[in-house]
Amino acid sequence: MLSISSTNTDSSSGTTKILTGSNMNPRVRKAEYAVRGELAIRSEKIKVELANGSSFPFQRVVGCNIGNPQALDQKPITFFRQVASLVEYPDLLKDENRELTLKLYPSDAIDRAKLLLANIGSVGAYSHSQGIPLIRENVARFISDRDGYPADPSKIFLTQGASAGVQLTLQMIVEHPDVGIMIPIPQYPLYTATLAVLDAKPVPYYLDESKAWGLTTEELQRSYDEAAKNGVETRALVIINPGNPTGQCLSEENMREIIEFCRKNRVILLADEVYQTNIYQPEERPFHSFKKVLKSMGPQYEGFEMISYHSISKGMIGECGRRGGYFECEGLDQSIMDEIYKISSISLCPNVQGQIMVDLMVNPPKKGDPSYVQYKQEYDAIYFSLIKRAKKLEEMFNSLEGCTCNSADGAMYLFPQIRLSKKAIAAAEVAGKAPDQFYCMALLEATGVCMVAGSGFGQVEGTAHFRSTFLPQPELFDEFCGGITKFHAGFMDKYRD
Amino acid sequence: MLSISSTNTDSSSGTTKILTGSNMNPRVRKAEYAVRGELAIRSEKIKVELANGSSFPFQRVVGCNIGNPQALDQKPITFFRQVASLVEYPDLLKDENRELTLKLYPSDAIDRAKLLLANIGSVGAYSHSQGIPLIRENVARFISDRDGYPADPSKIFLTQGASAGVQLTLQMIVEHPDVGIMIPIPQYPLYTATLAVLDAKPVPYYLDESKAWGLTTEELQRSYDEAAKNGVETRALVIINPGNPTGQCLSEENMREIIEFCRKNRVILLADEVYQTNIYQPEERPFHSFKKVLKSMGPQYEGFEMISYHSISKGMIGECGRRGGYFECEGLDQSIMDEIYKISSISLCPNVQGQIMVDLMVNPPKKGDPSYVQYKQEYDAIYFSLIKRAKKLEEMFNSLEGCTCNSADGAMYLFPQIRLSKKAIAAAEVAGKAPDQFYCMALLEATGVCMVAGSGFGQVEGTAHFRSTFLPQPELFDEFCGGITKFHAGFMDKYRD
Numbered sequence: 001m002l003s004i005s006s007t008n009t010d011s012s013s014g015t016t017k018i019l020t021g022s023n024m025n026p027r028v029r030k031a032e033y034a035v036r037g038e039l040a041i042r043s044e045k046i047k048v049e050l051a052n053g054s055s056f057p058f059q060r061v062v063g064c065n066i067g068n069p070q071a072l073d074q075k076p077i078t079f080f081r082q083v084a085s086l087v088e089y090p091d092l093l094k095d096e097n098r099e100l101t102l103k104l105y106p107s108d109a110i111d112r113a114k115l116l117l118a119n120i121g122s123v124g125a126y127s128h129s130q131g132i133p134l135i136r137e138n139v140a141r142f143i144s145d146r147d148g149y150p151a152d153p154s155k156i157f158l159t160q161g162a163s164a165g166v167q168l169t170l171q172m173i174v175e176h177p178d179v180g181i182m183i184p185i186p187q188y189p190l191y192t193a194t195l196a197v198l199d200a201k202p203v204p205y206y207l208d209e210s211k212a213w214g215l216t217t218e219e220l221q222r223s224y225d226e227a228a229k230n231g232v233e234t235r236a237l238v239i240i241n242p243g244n245p246t247g248q249c250l251s252e253e254n255m256r257e258i259i260e261f262c263r264k265n266r267v268i269l270l271a272d273e274v275y276q277t278n279i280y281q282p283e284e285r286p287f288h289s290f291k292k293v294l295k296s297m298g299p300q301y302e303g304f305e306m307i308s309y310h311s312i313s314k315g316m317i318g319e320c321g322r323r324g325g326y327f328e329c330e331g332l333d334q335s336i337m338d339e340i341y342k343i344s345s346i347s348l349c350p351n352v353q354g355q356i357m358v359d360l361m362v363n364p365p366k367k368g369d370p371s372y373v374q375y376k377q378e379y380d381a382i383y384f385s386l387i388k389r390a391k392k393l394e395e396m397f398n399s400l401e402g403c404t405c406n407s408a409d410g411a412m413y414l415f416p417q418i419r420l421s422k423k424a425i426a427a428a429e430v431a432g433k434a435p436d437q438f439y440c441m442a443l444l445e446a447t448g449v450c451m452v453a454g455s456g457f458g459q460v461e462g463t464a465h466f467r468s469t470f471l472p473q474p475e476l477f478d479e480f481c482g483g484i485t486k487f488h489a490g491f492m493d494k495y496r497d
Numbered sequence: 498m499l500s501i502s503s504t505n506t507d508s509s510s511g512t513t514k515i516l517t518g519s520n521m522n523p524r525v526r527k528a529e530y531a532v533r534g535e536l537a538i539r540s541e542k543i544k545v546e547l548a549n550g551s552s553f554p555f556q557r558v559v560g561c562n563i564g565n566p567q568a569l570d571q572k573p574i575t576f577f578r579q580v581a582s583l584v585e586y587p588d589l590l591k592d593e594n595r596e597l598t599l600k601l602y603p604s605d606a607i608d609r610a611k612l613l614l615a616n617i618g619s620v621g622a623y624s625h626s627q628g629i630p631l632i633r634e635n636v637a638r639f640i641s642d643r644d645g646y647p648a649d650p651s652k653i654f655l656t657q658g659a660s661a662g663v664q665l666t667l668q669m670i671v672e673h674p675d676v677g678i679m680i681p682i683p684q685y686p687l688y689t690a691t692l693a694v695l696d697a698k699p700v701p702y703y704l705d706e707s708k709a710w711g712l713t714t715e716e717l718q719r720s721y722d723e724a725a726k727n728g729v730e731t732r733a734l735v736i737i738n739p740g741n742p743t744g745q746c747l748s749e750e751n752m753r754e755i756i757e758f759c760r761k762n763r764v765i766l767l768a769d770e771v772y773q774t775n776i777y778q779p780e781e782r783p784f785h786s787f788k789k790v791l792k793s794m795g796p797q798y799e800g801f802e803m804i805s806y807h808s809i810s811k812g813m814i815g816e817c818g819r820r821g822g823y824f825e826c827e828g829l830d831q832s833i834m835d836e837i838y839k840i841s842s843i844s845l846c847p848n849v850q851g852q853i854m855v856d857l858m859v860n861p862p863k864k865g866d867p868s869y870v871q872y873k874q875e876y877d878a879i880y881f882s883l884i885k886r887a888k889k890l891e892e893m894f895n896s897l898e899g900c901t902c903n904s905a906d907g908a909m910y911l912f913p914q915i916r917l918s919k920k921a922i923a924a925a926e927v928a929g930k931a932p933d934q935f936y937c938m939a940l941l942e943a944t945g946v947c948m949v950a951g952s953g954f955g956q957v958e959g960t961a962h963f964r965s966t967f968l969p970q971p972e973l974f975d976e977f978c979g980g981i982t983k984f985h986a987g988f989m990d991k992y993r994d
Contacts, residue, residue, distance in 0.1 A: 018732065018763050018802050021832035025671050028840055036626055036842035044625065066845075071622035078588070085586035089578045092601060100600055104589060124816040125568035128541065129533055160657060160820070163844055171694075174522050193843045197668075235515065266515050305515050319621040321849035323657070335518035343525055345533035346690045347660055348563075351848045352818035 031196040033189050034456020039440055040065050043450040058448035062480060064468040065450045067412040069318035069382075072471045077317060077378050079109055079371040080360045084353060086113035087123050106370045116356060123352040129345035131158025131326070132352070135359040139326055142362035147292035155329045157340060158358055160350045161320075162274045162311035165327040167194050168343060169307050172336060173235050173268065174200040180232035182223060182267070184215070186415060186457035186465070188244040203227040203234050204458065209417065212406050213246035215239075217257045224265055236268040237261075242275040242287065242410025245457050245467040249285040249409035255293040263304060271308040274325070275411040277315040280387045285409040291330060306330040312357045314412065316382040324354025389470040389477055390414070396481045400488045408470075415454070417465050424495035436464040442491055447483040528693040530686050531953020536937055537562050540947035555945035559977060561965040562947045564909040566815035566879075569968045574814060574875050576606055576868040577857045581850060583610035584620050603867045613853060620849040626842035628655025628823065629849070632856045636823055639859030644789035648825065654837060655855055657820040657847045659771045659808035664691050665840060666804050666824060669833060670732050670765065671697040677729035679720060679764070681712070683912060683954035683962070685741040700724040700731050701955065706914065709903050710743035712736075714754045721762055733765040734758075739772040739784065739907025742954050742964040746782040746906035752790040760801060768805040771822070772908040774812040777884045782906040788827060803827040809854045811909065813879040821851025886967040886974055887911070893978045897985045909966050912951070917961055921992035933961040939988060944980040 021029065040063075047061045063071060070076060082105050086092055092101045093114055101110060119134040120127065130136070136153035143151035159165040167190075170181065174195075180203040183191045187204075195202045205223035207213040220237070227234050239258060242249045250258075262269045271290040279287045294304055309327045313320035329337060364379075365371040390408045397405035397416040405416035420428075420435050428438030436453035444450050454465025472480045518526065537560075544558045560568060567573060579602050583589055589598045590611055598607060616631040617624065627633070633650035640648035656662035664687075667678065671692075677700040680688045684701075692699045702720035704710040717734070724731050736755060739746045747755075759766045768787040776784045791801055806824045810817035826834060861876075862868040887905045894902035894913040902913035917925075917932050925935035933950035941947050951962025969977045 017800075017828075017830040017833075018765050019670060019833055020830050021836070023672050024669055024833060024836060028668060028836060031840065031843065033839060033843045036845075037839075040842075066623065068623045070619040076619065076621050081586045085582045085589070088585060089582035091575070092582070097601065100597065103597055104594065104601070122567040122573065122818065124573050124818050126563065126565045126817045160848065161845065167844075171525060172521055173516060175520050190843060197840075197843075268515050303514075320623045321619065321621050321846065323845075323848040331514075333514040333517050336514075336516055336521060339518070339521060339525060342530060342534075343528065343694075345537075346528065346530045346687060346694075347664075348533075348658065349818065349820075351657065351820040351851060353850050354848060 027197050027199045031193040032456070033193045034452050035066050035189060037452075037456065038437070039444060039450055039452060042441070043444055043448075046444070046448065056448065057446060058483070061448045061450060062472050062476075063450050064472065065452045067314060067469050067471065068320055069412075069471050070320065073473050074318050074382060074471070075378065076319065077360075077364075077375060079106070079365055079375050080317065080319070080357060082106065082109035082371075083112045083116070083360060084356060086110060087116055087120075087353075087356060090117060093117070108365060108370045112360075116359065120352065123356070125352075127349045127352055127355065129347075129349050130341055131156070131350060132355050135355050138359055138363045139328075143289075143291065143328060147289055147295065149292060149295035151291075151328065155332075155337070157327055157329070157344060158350045158355050159325045159327060160323040160354055161313060162272065162309040162325040162327070163190050164323070164350070165309050165325055166190060166270070166272065168340065169270065169327065170194050170200070170236075171198060171343070172340060174198040175235075177201070178231055178233055180227045180234040181270075182220070182227075182234060182237040184238065184240060184243070186245050186454065186459055187238070188240060188272070189456055191238055192458070201227070201232045203232060206460065207243070207246055207248065209406065209460075212409075213243055213248035213415075215248075215250065215254060215258070217261045220258070220261050221265075224267070234265070234267055236270050238270045238272060239290070240272040241290075242278060244272075244275065244411050245413045245415040245452075247406070247408030247411045247413055247415070249279065249281075249287060251285075252288050252293055255288060255290060256297060259290070259294055259297060259301065259304065263301065269304075269306040271306060273308050274311040274314045276310065278386065278412055279410045280390055281409055287410065291328065294330070303331045305332055307332070312354065312361050315361070316379045317357070317361055318382075319357050322354045322357050323351060324357045326358055385474050386412070386470065389472070389474065392477060392481065393468065393470045396485060400485065401492050403488070412469050412471060413467050414470060415457070415465050415467050417454075417463055420464055421492070421495045421497045423497050424491070427495060434464075436466055439464070439491065440466050443484070443487055446487045446490075449480065449484060524694050524696045528690040529953070530690045531949050532563050532686060534949075534953060535934070536941060536947055536949060539938070540941055540945075543941070543945065553945065554943060555980070558945045558947060559969050559973075560947050561969065562949045564811060564966050564968065565817055566968050567817070570970050571815050571879060571968070572875070573816065574857075574861075574872060576603070576862055576872050577814070577816070577854060579603065579606035579868075580609050580613070580857060581853060583607060584613055584617075584850075584853060587614060590614070605862060605866045605868050609857075613856065617849065620853070622849075624846045624849055624852065626844075626846050627838055628653070628847060628855075629852050632852050633823075635856055635860045636825075640786075640788065640825060644786055644792065646789060646792040648788075652826045652829075652834070654824055654826070654841060655847045655852050656822045656824060657851055658810060658817075659769065659806040659822040659824070660687050661820070661847070662806050662822055662824040663687060663767070663769065665837065666767065667691050667697070667733075668695060668840070669837060671695040674698070675728055675730055677724045677731040678767075679717070679731055679734040681735065681737060681740070683742050683951065683956055684735070685737060685769070686953055688735055689955070698724070698729045700729060703957065704740070704743055704745065706903065706957070709906075710740055710745035710912075712745075712747065712751060712755070714758045717755070717758050718762075721764070731762070731764055733767050735767045735769060736787070737769040738787075739775060741769075741772065741908050742910045742912040742949075743903070744905030744908045744910055744912070745903075746776065746778075746784060748782075749785050749790055752785060752787060753794060756787070756791055756794060756798065756801065760798065766801075766803040768803060770805050771808040771811045773807065775883065775909060776907045777887055778906050784907065788825065791827070800828045802829055804829070809851065809858050812858070813876045814854070814858055815879075816854050819851045819854050820848060821854045823855055882971050883909070883967065886969070886971065889974060889978065890965065890967045893982060897982065898989050900985070905967075909968060910964050911967060912954070912962050912964050914951075914960055914962050918989070918992045918994045920994050921988070924992060931961075933963055936961070936988065937963050940981065940984055943984045943987075946977065946981060
């Protein structure tokens with residue numbers, strides 16, 4: 001009876017259920033989240049079957065559907081984990097254990113853990129609902145150091161990951177079903193899923209694949225105007241920078257235009273900046289925060305309403321499972337800030353270990369600290385390896401028949417386009433799947449590689465894409481690329497018109 | 498600029514904001530959560546002012562507004578924290594460190610950490626969205642051991658605390674604004690707040706204060722019928738057992754009646770059982786799970802739809818800040834289970850350290866294990882101290898003029914009634930506050946003790962109550978009781994008619 005895979009058999013018992021698919025919350029039913037959808041569910045099943053000895057044409061499932069570095073053996077930053085370990089078990093910080101503890105932990109990790117506990121009390125206690133004050137102060141300092149403009153801890157909310165922050169703030173904005181939120185296409189499906197649940201209107205604007213996934217204000221205005229014509233009141237614009245799934249990184253000039261667009265059209269800017277340190281061409285395409293660009297635009301933009309999101313899940317940290325992040329509010333009305341606090345308080349507080357990881361992210365070891373050298377080495381190793389793997393995967397995709405792929409300025413993904421044959425499209429139709437979903441499912445069954453079909457992110461009608469992370473282990477990367485190449489050639493041959 | 502207390506001044510700049518209190522999501526605006534409301538916000542401010550040297554008639558703020566044991570110095574269970582510490586820093590588990598690690602950690606904590614990491618990989622990786630399979634298996638075993646009936650890991654969802662589970666499952670049920678959810682009065686305000694956000698109708702049923710906060714099916718039926726008359730389609734019944742804020746513990750017979758009520762009226766049972774180990778009269782008023790009682794009622798209840806919630810925040814564990822819990826689904830349609838999975842996946846996964854604490858809660862050290870003796874000792878010390886403090890506080894409340902208080906069978910709270918003078922009620926009106934809110938604010942300003950007014954939980958019209966935890970430190974408990982007694986006498990004198 002403890003089998004993990006057993007299914008609910010009650011639905012076949014003939015009794016009518018009180019709650020069914022047809023009378024449940026229709027907004028929830030409508031939400032889609034392809035990143036953990038059909039392909040991911042199938043890959044989880046294959047994992048279990050592999051572990052139980054079933055035979056597949058591959059040894060392991062490689063989850064490229066989601067940016068989950070530590071699931072693919074990326075080592076966590078040692079210093080961060082040392083601090084997290086110490087705050088869990090405060091006995092280690094007692095003077096009588098110091099000699100022993102110092103043999104396992106560096107002194108700066110011990111000092112940091114002590115400082116945190118002195119402020120927090122216990123990681124097992126609910127904290128301030130907005131987040132631990134000391135950590136919010138450190139986040140504010142990080143932002144002001146990054147941007148050269150001041151930041152205010154009272155406008156920062158710690159969250160259980162950026163997703164939770166996005167959900168919470170979108171919830172504030174959606175007054176009625178005709179409220180529209182502009183989202184890029186392709187987009188990260190958290191946005192469409194959340195808008196479906198909130199019963200709001202996604203207002204799509206398209207990134208231009210032919211111009212390295214570029215974004216123009218003409219397209220923003222077209223999108224806004226078209227929505228207005230249809231009776232939609234657009235209240236906010238989501239920008240994902242660096243892009244997900246596209247990896248593009250916006251220029252400062254482009255960002256100024258976007259801010260001007262928002263001001264002119266009275267639209268709140270929601271800046272998803274979780275990939276701000278995943279920047280792979282730092283000279284040509286550096287990251288600029290919207291906060292910095294806004295502040296550089298002078299006093300006539302005073303009061304501009306913006307929320308920006310950050311996370312511990314991405315960057316070189318990759319502490320996804322911990323669920324931590326923050327958002328910074330800029331120019332919001334105090335009544336809205338009070339309401340954000342209230343709604344946060346209903347969920348009590350973000351988990352404290354996630355908050356602590358935010359502290360470590362914004363305040364890592366500094367030059368001269370005992371842990372600095374190791375920290376820098378670990379950080380750089382991950383960073384340069386990501387650059388290398390991004391390049392290698394991009395080249396591989398561009399070498400495939402019918403496949404083209406923009407390079408990644410940033411983030412963790414590539415989003416190549418594939419041109420499928422009529423025969424393949426017809427076979428997909430027979431299988432009841434979108435063509436790119438059909439391709440990705442065949443790839444999964446043949447190689448164990450799990451990607452996400454472009455249809456899950458949105459794409460120009462009639463095109464097909466997929467998203468892959470470039471996170472597989474460096475030592476397995478050639479094997480990974482080789483497997484996809486071989487599968488692709490076979491697939492193209494099989495369905496050649 | 499880094500001051501934590503600075504306020505948003507943009508709202509006074511004269512520019513009209515895009516988002517304001519009057520065009521934000523009205524469902525969010527409507528939600529109220531008194532546990533962290535006006536009193537708690539004021540108490541946070543006093544804390545900061547105290548720390549900055551301001552003078553108050555007391556030395557410290559005592560937060561009795563929320564069940565947050567570790568914030569009041571309750572020591573965490575050592576074994577649990579040892580495991581949590583080890584999984585954070587896997588280098589400690591390497592063979593070359595074994596000798597040293599064994600000087601700081603017991604061998605069973607090391608073994609458990611190894612087992613968990615072998616299953617999880619890294620606490621920094623996203624896990625299965627439903628929760629780590631091994632941990633769900635352990636939860637199922639815990640439930641089946643507790644109840645004597647089998648449990649199925651595929652029907653268990655790990656969550657970021659019971660609150661997240663309640664929010665997620667209520668969201669499933671609310672199809673349209675005329676859907677009603679029955680809630681007790683007094684209730685834990687998570688329920689009314691969540692229903693406000695979901696735009697559903699709370700259908701109140703009253704607990705009978707004169708009968709130790711007893712619950713009758715006559716009252717349930719009255720409540721249901723009245724809602725039906727008003728066009729409300731009642732879909733679910735929330736039972737909090739042991740009660741919050743009331744502390745009552747239901748008899749098996751009463752629970753059978755409730756289940757029968759649900760079957761007859763086609764209502765899903767939502768059983769909030771987070772206080773299931775906080776049982777203070779285990780002989781007279783033991784805890785029974787609804788799952789066990791349901792299963793004991795025989796095959797004609799096959800397919801009965803129920804969800805029960807549990808948490809790591811309460812009991813003797815009190816790991817609130819970690820955000821962990823689970824819910825078990827019983828009899829739900831498979832399509833609903835699939836939708837619960839989908840909606841969970843949009844938030845990716847519950848934080849992994851919270852999941853690990855669930856594992857430890859359901860699978861603590863056993864007799865004969867190296868850590869058993871210490872575990873048992875720590876557990877019992879907390880348990881017996883809670884019994885003592887509950888009794889002491891109850892007696893104190895009952896000794897106050899105009900105050901009566903039922904004893905707590907369970908949970909962490911007392912919910913005394915106070916009869917205020919006409920003069921006090923008039924003074925409250927002048928201050929623009931509900932009478933009990935006025936009393937609690939005066940108590941906070943005079944003693945530093947933060948409680949929650951009964952109006953935040955709901956109460957019979959014209960009565961006044963407040964909720965207090967009995968969690969203040971044992972060594973400060975007499976001082977705490979003395980402060981309240983003195984304040985109360987003064988308050989009664991001041992406002993004597």
